[in-house]
Amino acid sequence: MSAGRYVVLCLWLVVVLFPIFWSVMTSFKPPYQWFTWPPTWFPNPFTLNNYRVAWFGELLDTQYVQSASIQTPFHALLNSVFIAGTSTALSVALGMLLAYGVSRYGILSERTLFRFLMLRMIPPIVVAVPILIYYSTLGLLDSYVGLITIYVVSTLPYSLWMTKSFIDEIPVEVEQAAELLGAGRLRTIWEVVLPLIRSGVVATFMFVLILTWSEYLLALTLSATHISTLPVALSKYEGATEGRLYGWQQAMSIGVTVPLIVIGYAIHRHLVRGFSFGMLKR
């Protein structure tokens, strides 16, 4: 690689990493350093108070702001885990079944598949309000079923297209060989197809999980207090009544980000294989 490319990549790295750096630093700053100008680059003194406030609700009384809308985020955390986890699992499972049908039986035409992908091109804000109206009629507002449904539907095209690309790579003869040796269709899928696309499925799961975990607009529109997720809870630290509680917000946002990084690291082997197509070519 040429030196010029290194320079460009390093600059880009700075651009990408700076907000994360700033977020981490702010989360450890005492309140009077959140807004200072010129900026305080490193927290001094270093404090964990923001985390204690944001995650445990401690010290709230001693702070200069108290708002009824600020709650400990554990409820939101549980909501996020449940909603993102369930909708991702459903989306990937359904997408995989569809993809198998498309890849092996041609159940949907190429055109239909592209239309399907086009669904993703619609800006969510365009559909948010119509869905809000539908949901309020159907009684699905502020319900798990409602949010999970819309997440599954909106991520299904990704699940379908990604898993399809992995299934397409399995030579159909491998399945036919199993069939000739006496394996039934389900048996073949279980013993031959699934193990071969495992990395791809894991990569797809991660990809969809990131989408659903960090989704904000629909979660905000379609939820009230009952099922509000972490991204919605995050926004509560900026508002007319609360002011700008950057330190608390950043402390929480770090907590929201870390699980994805941990999961990503735990499965990074699969991700590398899954994202670099062509794993089965000999």
Next chain:
Amino acid sequence: MGEIRLTKLRKEFKGTVAVQAMDLEIKESEFLVLVGPSGCGKTTTLRMIAGLEEPTSGEISIDGRPSNDLEPGQRNIGMVFQNLALFPHKTVYENIAFGPRMKKVPATQSRGLVEQVAKTMHIGHLLAKLPAQCSGGEAQRVALARTLVTNPSAFLLDEPLSNLDAKLRKEMRAEIDALHSRLSKTFIYVTHDQEEAMTLADRIVVMRDGRIEQVGTPMEIYYEPVNQFVASFFGSPAMNLIAGEVRRKPDGPAFAFGGNDVPLDGMEEIPDGPVTLGVRPEAVRLDGVVGGHPARVTLVEPLGKETLVYLDYGSERLLIAVANPGFRVEEGASVEFDVRGGRLYVFDPEGRRLG
């Protein structure tokens, strides 16, 4: 066991006909080779026998039992695919044991079967490896072993040697031949390689455009081809084809080209008119020819046991002759060749054999 009968078998793919009205009887423990250029329908035929492709019409019967509606796994047929289709995530052992496991063979018995087959295929040392860790020849053996272990009544092999290099291909060819003699099971083998077909087959089925052109033993196919296509498909180098016409002479019909006459002995009933004369390269004489046809030598290929001589007998018309290794000639030299006395084939303009 292993008797397969195809009756009026037909397969269409979205309007294009891959196989049309095919009638074929495959005898028990016969080595049958389906051969033809790519797209001739040979693989489709094989896949229909295996049950992987549903015939558009017609009937497949295996051991006297109508089998159109049987699942591939119920036909008791083993198949080796062109790309081998080994399970890449399973070890060689698990690959071979897959069949017995699906057939609910008890584990101990299955282990014995796998080890026995691995021994006969000389892959006992590979059992713990993954297919990707095996060489091309080894993977080939594993694929054979995987079908062998289920003891099918017929083996279908779809160009199994096409991914191997020339030397290995000959070795495996001999091994498949030996395997067939040892098992005395029905083998149906698809290839586009005429040499493979000639060396392996009890009977050859020559296919073109979804139709059977000829069925016969290798010798019949080589010496008595029914048409120009079959004649030129078999033999290496391929049969020479010379355009000309048949003219009646006082002593019978003769083939006339470029001012030369070649008497067509024993082909009295051939009508006059334009034809193509087929001559195998080994029937073209160069040594000690008197009164032959003049030609220029364009290329000499000494192969050791024989020498190929490429001749241009006028306006870029080429001919190949097989000469004795002792025959010496320079490229560019003028020589005379003669086809009289050799085995001659006459085809009409549609390629049908006239004599």
